[in-house]
Amino acid sequence: MPFPSKQLGIYLLALWAAQVGAHAGPQEKTHDARGRYLELCARCHGPEGAGDGTAELPQPARSFKDGGFSYGNTRTAILRTITFGIPGTPMPSHAGAIPEVELAALADYVISLGPERKAVSVSETILQITDRAQIVRGFLPPIIEGAPQRTRGLLVGLTSGASFEYRVDDVRFIAVRQGDFVQRRDWTERGGKPLLPLGKPTLICAKGDPGPGFVAVHESPRGVKREPLHSQLKRTWTAGHRAGLVYWLEGENGAVMAKVHEEPRVADTSAGAGFVRVLRLEAGATRCVLEFNTSYLTQGCGDPTGIMETRGEGSQAHASSRVQNDGLQRLVILRGPASMRVQPQSLQLTMEPGQIAELEVLMVTALDSGEDILPSLLEQTR
Amino acid sequence: MSPSRLIVLLLVLAPGILAGAPPSFEDENDYYTVEQFPVPPGERLEIGGMGFLPGGELAVATRRGQVWILENPEVEDVEDARWRLFAEGMWEGLGLNVVDGDIHVVQRGELSRLRDLDGDGLCDQIDTLCDDWGLSGNYHEFAFGLPRDDAGNFFVTLNVAFFNPQWWHGKSAVPYRGWALRISPEGEMTPWAKGFRSPSGVGKNAQGDIFITDNQGDWCASSPIYHLVRDGFYGHPASLEWTAEYRTSGTLASDEVPPPAAATQRRPAAVWIPYEWSRSTGNMVHDSTGGAFGPFADDLFVAELTNGMVLRCNMEKVRGEYQGWIQPFRQDVGSVARVLFSPQGTLFCGMTNRGWGGRAPADGLARIRWTGRSPLEIQDVHLLQDGFDVAFTKPLAAGTALSLDCASLYQYDYNYWWEYGSPPQHRTSVEVTGCVLSEDRTHLRIQTTGLTPAMVARVKLNGLLGAQGQPLLHPEFAYTINQLPEGPLTNQHVSKIVPPPPSKESGQEGWLMLSWGDPMDRFSSEGWELVNAEIARDEGTHFDITVGNGALVNAGDQPSHYTTKNSFGDCELHLGFMLPEGGRSGILLMGRYEVALIDSPKGKEGETGLCFSINGAESWDTIAPRFNAYRHAGEWHEVDLRFRAPRLGKDGKVSDARFEQILVDGRTVLEGVNVPGVSATSIYETEAPVGPVVLWGEGSEVAFRDIRVRPTERGHPSPLPRTGSPKWSPVFPEEQFDDWILTGDAEWELDDVTLVASGPKGALISTRNDYRSFDLRARVKISDGGQASLIFRVQDPLEVVEGYAALINSTFPNMEKTGSLAGLNSIRAQLIPSDTWFNYFVSVREVEGGTHIRIWVNGVMLTDYMDVERRFGPGHIAIEHGHAASTVSVEALEVRVVD
Known part of the structure; x- marks a missing residue:
């Protein structure tokens, strides 16, 4: 018999007691992770993580004290590296070697060996508008389920609490929000995360995926060709409570059909609240007919057709409409040059070379008292 | 310097001098001091770019999209530093330059000019000078810069992306990732050079030439410093996709095989920084201070994050090209990403390491000054x-x-x-x-x-x-x-x-294991049996058959061919086979193009044709293998082949079918063989885009095992995932995480893009409940013994998750494996090994005759079922996790609503 049985029994008992002890207390978790670390990592990375293990390696192991990691130093990234290893380096995969919960504990332990981290708190990443308007560029998540994300996006935040969401890879007005401004999730981890606009959407254009803002209409004897124009962002600006953007309408061949200065504003009237987009168009070198996409103004409001009316008034034209929905009425006023032609989904402008045209697109939501408040609204917002 | 004027001294050093070297001499601090600036209270300056304004103020761009101005960078006591915020709201400033007093910043998505029009000290206008590059949304798509050449052109570099599942392969999913761009002062962009991975530093030497640092990783052995040359290729293949050559051919660079340009066009690094000195290199700047920084005029100073130091480098032109040397210069600075000299001769060090790691301090601003003592x-x-x-x-x-x-x-x-x-x-x-x-x-x-x-x-x-x-x-x-x-x-x-190392994948991804599980399930056959077989001792022309599951043998009466139920076009095929003496069989790709299997041991060459010949037709000749790889009757041979289907256009055939490669026991016996028509043994008369794999069973006895096929997408062996497709949208958008509906007790974890469920049974259910006709797709992986389902048209109320279920099951012991429609169509073959990613595609249509449900796995349709009872109407989409010993991973679960 190789062991005196009594001694073996005591030995096993002691071992059992040690194991029970090792798993007993809450502090022991670190101890476990430390044990795993010494077992699995220390040979290369050193007992204290200084990259000074005893193993002979083709290249030195990472020093955790330096805090640098090949594939990022977030907990997720480190856990992934521990789990899968790094191909081409001596860092092996530990998948299946130890239970996943221990892998996670090991990742935490490895992080604890590094320099102290300054965690980025959520509150630190929240931008609020205080005394002046702000514009934030970034990656916008889908505004609603099913809508596309916008890798180039822009939020215009006004001091009133309204914010306006645009995509700017091809400038298009996407939504109006009301409330807090934005959480900059790109300030966390490695960066690159989408912004989190905090305002509640009060208007979402075309389910978050509106068509081109402007279309050029080419009429020829053979028929009408409608050419969607690319809206190339050229500038953003802020001035006190105001902010806006400038973009150029580019045709297929890159020719600039017009330059657009757009300023989103809040419309606060006695009838109700809403917003207005003020656009100033500078025509390019050739005469063109432009269609401005207004479909978002009437979406989701019952039948919008046949209710636009246009009134010439000197060099200006007004168009207004009223659409009802669930006890609310949405009032729309379009103002533009006398040549403006209003259609159900768009308005059309004929621009002579070098001509400057002002457009105002106003939308107000009010309680539907059955009374026609358009005239007073027209008056108030002039 | 001629040798005759040199004094050659060969002796031993005086030991006293060695021993007496005072330790202070080794202290870099005696020669160059490092001072850390305090930053504005509550702020974090993660500096990605720096530049001096005409008045001597230092402008710094940060990864938080701000520009801060340090009004007195040369202040005697750094504690007296005066900061003011100039601009905010940008997206990640990782490069800054000052042109005619205007601050220019390269953001992630554009090159911008910042102006303060009303003179209140705040930027009020940002001009977009250029945004002509792509963003897929991946976190790693940083943009760096921003030096200018003598003509005023800006230089910007763009990272490749890293995303799951193969997160170790850098990808260029949108234009010019992995490129250096030149942008004219007017904003016109020219793609300038390619082949970069994470080129985080752009700098200029005293001669005005542009240099770029890259970061170690795939295709990048250590930290290089490259001399930027127009149209140069610097090694990372992902970027090649945006060259005219690759665009016109429609091909993509391999993730694993070096591109041809690597041998013919690759530009060398002027300097390779040893790994222990640099693990994350930032930018570099040359000493333009005319001696104010000490004795290193014109040398390049290189920022290094991980080791927290600044290196010094110099180059010379040898045979017309830059190459040179490097060494550490000043350690213990912090995570230096950016360096810049002030006109007064101070080296400013901008720091950041968020998410990347490096020595403390992790961010902020430091300055290095010469003490006046020359080391x-x-x-x-x-x-x-x-x-x-x-x-x-x-x-x-x-x-x-x-x-x-x-x-x-x-x-x-x-x-x-x-x-x-x-x-x-x-x-x-x-x-x-x-x-x-x-x-x-x-x-x-x-x-x-x-x-x-x-x-x-x-x-x-x-x-x-x-x-x-x-x-x-x-x-x-x-x-x-x-x-x-x-x-x-x-x-x-x-x-x-060097030869590509083995793929990191299990090697099983994309394969369909046609003969695992129930090996009869995916084949049409008569007279085939799952048995153990070995060559009969007394009669070598037959097999001895015993009970077992080692081989598929046509031992029954009047056996048929063994024919896959599915059709394939371009594919890879693997199988093992064994013949008895005098045996003859064949593998017919698409039922048409035959690789002959003939018992043709060595010494019998030429008598009856060689095994692994491609069998011809009357109109074309049989093509013999390069050598006889067939060993002996009664021995298993392993065949691997890559096959390309013919391309048939409207006006006739565009290109022939082609055997790209045939390997036997790992050795290539044929390569690049076009077959102009069907073989004499073809079971079809005409050519077609796809067809079944047919294993010849009507001749002698033959045994097959481990039959697997991997369909390969035409022209794109490694198709890149494309984002932004307008019709597909995630079923579980990350930003709506809080709204996800959960039932049961499963644990759901979202890691970047992978959704992993474990723990007790439970389901994750879409908020939307009106999915009627739609396509659903996902990448899925199930653990050994695990079970899960993609359930669609899930009916409210959700206490019981009821709907049509596409099963996810490799080895869980029931007869409905991956590809089955639960209770309605059973797939008994275990086509996908456990712990292997596969692509699931489900199509649901409400049509006249009922609810039409089809399920594809790795592009192969396994279920095609018409539910005439229309059991479930429009409903939710769910992932159900089956049981506590199971782990299911799901990526890119997306839906495309048809109506």
Whole structure:
């Protein structure tokens, strides 16, 4: 018999007691992770993580004290590296070697060996508008389920609490929000995360995926060709409570059909609240007919057709409409040059070379008292 | 310097001097001080770009999209620093330049000019000068910059992306990821050079040439400094997709096989920084201070994050191209990403390491100033044919005695491959044959038995002391020898093309294991049995059959061919086969193009045709293998082949079917064989785009095993995932995480893009409940013994998750494996191994005859079921996790609503 049985029994008992002890207390978790670390990592990375293990390696192991990691130093990234290893380096995969919960504990332990981290708190990443308007560029998540994300996006935040969401890879007005401004999730981890606009959407254009803002209409004897124009962002600006953007309408061949200065504003009237987009168009070198996409103004409001009316008034034209929905009425006023032609989904402008045209697109939501408040609204917002 | 004017001294150092070297001499701080600026309270300055305004103020761009201005960067006491915020709201400023007083910042998505029009000290106008590059949304798509050349053009570099599932392969999913761009002052962009991975530093030398640093990883052996040349290719293949050549051919660069350009067009690194000195290199700047920073005029100073230091580098042109040396300069600075000299001769160090890691401080601003004391340093290194001429900042001690030990030297190179970095390879000691000090004791000539080009030389100087007995502050340097000054030019690189290492994937992804589980399930056959077979001892023309599951044998009466139920076009095929003596069978790709299997042992060549011939038709000849790879009757042979289907256009055939490669037991027997028509043994008369795999069963006995096929997408062997497709949208958008509906007790974890469920049974259910006709797709992986389902048209209320279920099951012991529609269509073959990713595609249509449900796995349709009862109406989409011993991983679960 190789062991005196009594001694073996005591030995096993002691071992059992040690194991029970090792798993007993809450502090022991670190101890476990430390044990795993010494077992699995220390040979290369050193007992204290200084990259000074005893193993002979083709290249030195990472020093955790330096805090640098090949594939990022977030907990997720480190856990992934521990789990899968790094191909081409001596860092092996530990998948299946130890239970996943221990892998996670090991990742935490490895992080604890590094320099102290300054965690980025959520509150630190929240931008609020205080005394002046702000514009934030970034990656916008889908505004609603099913809508596309916008890798180039822009939020215009006004001091009133309204914010306006645009995509700017091809400038298009996407939504109006009301409330807090934005959480900059790109300030966390490695960066690159989408912004989190905090305002509640009060208007979402075309389910978050509106068509081109402007279309050029080419009429020829053979028929009408409608050419969607690319809206190339050229500038953003802020001035006190105001902010806006400038973009150029580019045709297929890159020719600039017009330059657009757009300023989103809040419309606060006695009838109700809403917003207005003020656009100033500078025509390019050739005469063109432009269609401005207004479909978002009437979406989701019952039948919008046949209710636009246009009134010439000197060099200006007004168009207004009223659409009802669930006890609310949405009032729309379009103002533009006398040549403006209003259609159900768009308005059309004929621009002579070098001509400057002002457009105002106003939308107000009010309680539907059955009374026609358009005239007073027209008056108030002039 | 001619040798005759050199004094050669060979003796031992005076031990007293060595022992007496005061430790303070080794302290970099005696020569260069590091000071950390306080930052504005509550702020974090993660600096990605720096520039001086005309008035001497320092503008810094941060990863938080702000620009801060330090009004008094040269203030005596850094505690008196005055900061003000100039701009905010940008997206990640990782490069800054000041042009005519205007701050320019490269953001992630655009190059911008910032202006303060009303003079209130705040930026109020941002002009988009250029945004002509793509963003897929991946976190790694950083944009860096922003030096200008003498003509005023900006230079911007763009990272490749890293995303799951193959997160170790950098990808260029949108234009110009992995490129350097030149942007004119007017904003016109020219793609300038390609092949970069994470080129986080752009800088200029004293001659005005642009240099780019890259970061170690795939295709990038260590930290290189490249001289930027128009149209240059610097090694990372992902970027090649945006070249005209790749665009017109429609091909994508392989993630694992070096592109042809690697051998013919690749530009070498001017300097490879050894891994222990740099693991994350930032930008570089040359000393333009005219001596105000000490004795290093025109040298390049290089930022380094992980090790938290600044390195010093200098280059020379050898055979017309830059190459040079590098060494540490000042350590213990912090995670330096950006360096910039002030006109007064201070080196400003902008720091950031968020998410990347590095020495503390992790962010903020430091400055390095010269104390006025000149260290004994290597001033410069000049490559000679057989060694180096090393210049010092000041003379060595009078009477310095040199032995051959005064320099030790070795050389190494790297692997150019897809794996992460490369250890130094071929490390070779180089014998020092002479150490010669110049008369004025400022130059050391090191002679060796010979240096090898296309290798880095690592040189350490030992025991050299200055006039005051001080040692060299930094006695080591690394010189990248792309070419020697004389002799034939080498076409080799320091980073050498090596055979691709084994794929990191299990090797099973994309394969359909047609004969695992129930091997009859995916085939049409008569007279085939799952048995054990070996050649009969008494009668070698037959097999002895016993009970078992080692082989599929046509041992029954009047056996048919063994034909897959599914059709395939381009594919890879693997199988094992065994023939008895005189046996004959064949593999018919698409039922048409035959690789003959013939018992043709060595010595019988030519008698009845060779095994692995491609069987011809009357109109074309049989194509024989290069050699006879067939061994013997009764032995298993393993066949692997890659096949390309013919391309049939409207006006006839565009290209022939083609066997790209046929391997037997791992050896290539045929390669690149076009087959102009169907084989004589074809079971179809005409050609078609797809067809079944047919294993010939009507001749002699034959045994097959482990039949697997991998459909390969036409023209795109590794299709890139494209984002932004308008019709597909995620079923579980990350940003609506809080709204996800959960039932049961499963644990759901979202790691970047992978959704993993474990723990007790439970389901994750879409909020939307009106999915009627739609397509659903996902990448899925199930653990060994695990079980899960994609359930669609899930009906409210959700207490019981009820709907149509596409099963996810590799080895859980029931007969409904992956591809089954629960209770309605059973797939009994275990087509997908456990722990292997596969692509699931489900199509649901409400049509006249019922609810039409089809399920594809890795592009192969397994279920095609018409539910005439229309069991479930429009509903939710859910993932159900089956049981506590199961783990299911799901990625890119997306839906495309049809109506």
